[in-house]
Amino acid sequence: MKLSDKEQEIIERIGVFFEKKGHQPILGRIMGLLLVLDRAEATFDEIREYLSVSKSAVSNALTLLQSLDRVEYTTKPGERKRYFRLKVRNWRKDMQDDMNGIFRISVLLKEVMEVRSNSNSEFNHCISDFQNFIEFMKEEMPKLIEKYDRLHS
Amino acid sequence: MKLSDKEQEIIERIGVFFEKKGHQPILGRIMGLLLVLDRAEATFDEIREYLSVSKSAVSNALTLLQSLDRVEYTTKPGERKRYFRLKVRNWRKDMQDDMNGIFRISVLLKEVMEVRSNSNSEFNHCISDFQNFIEFMKEEMPKLIEKYDRLHS
DNA sequence: TTTTTAGTTCTCTTTTTTATGAACTAACAA
DNA sequence: TTGTTAGTTCATAAAAAAGAGAACTAAAAA
Structure with missing residues (x-):
């Protein structure tokens, strides 16, 4: 052995x-x-x-x-x-969880925006841009998974 | 302060x-x-x-x-x-790096497949399926980012 | 009933991580 | 020249994580 x-x-x-x-x-x-x-x-x-x-x-x-x-x-x-x-069946779910872990930064950034004044609009804008990017990704990810399943069934 | x-x-x-x-x-x-x-x-x-x-x-x-x-x-x-x-400009890149970190499991699974015999085809098939899923994601992710940039420029 | 198997739980050691504080350096200022 | 500012480096302390080993339990077997 x-x-x-x-x-x-x-x-x-x-x-x-x-x-x-x-x-x-x-x-x-x-x-x-x-x-x-x-x-x-x-x-x-x-x-x-x-x-x-x-x-x-x-x-x-x-x-x-x-x-x-x-x-x-x-x-x-x-x-x-x-x-x-x-538990093989959970691998894809685990991976999605990991992705969501990455995306969770947007929740934190939202709270950051709540305490920030609007005195530094350049920086604030950077944060908002990044948040938009994450929101886009969060929305598109499930669509991508659907697309995969459609192609492989 | x-x-x-x-x-x-x-x-x-x-x-x-x-x-x-x-x-x-x-x-x-x-x-x-x-x-x-x-x-x-x-x-x-x-x-x-x-x-x-x-x-x-x-x-x-x-x-x-x-x-x-x-x-x-x-x-x-x-x-x-x-x-x-x-370094605000790097946030998106950092996030992509994190994604690639998640996807790196497929490299390891490839090596796993190399040492596995074909005696357990059910399990082997599960691994291959998951690898295909990751490969799909890895290919689609850059397209998604392009799409975002096209929509926000 | 006693023994064995299969695993759990608890205490304690070892190792690793994280951070401190003091001594040090490099550049400029008085 | 001596002092001050802005950090760096190093030795070590404190805390947390990881794991070992022995004692324990619960169920089945003898």
């Missing part, structure tokens, strides 16, 4: 990717592991061994990943073990 | 927003301050006082913000002080 160097490297890279999103390191590495394994699932203990981390680390990470709706588990008849796997 | 409660609150909120992007707390708070101030600029010492942080914290944060191309400074004739302000 050993991962190849290439697999390990990819897991680390995916780990870093999710770490940058503000998650703790193991979360990303567990997701990387579940992506790399051919079965696309693993038991609690397999995860522990593949990643050589403690039980508590795995337990906490899996609890968190499930609460984030990124991981789920199934059981097999006659077995007590849980088989953890990625 | 005091900020109102409302201004402070907005600065904290903007701080948290940028913290979630992986930056250290003061970076976001400095950006928040520069957004909230009517002049939209502040000297080194004003930043220090408004945010009640140490000189070194301000110095390091400003150096970093400048290297990230988010802040710049101007000087005024006869004054040695620097007037720091946000």
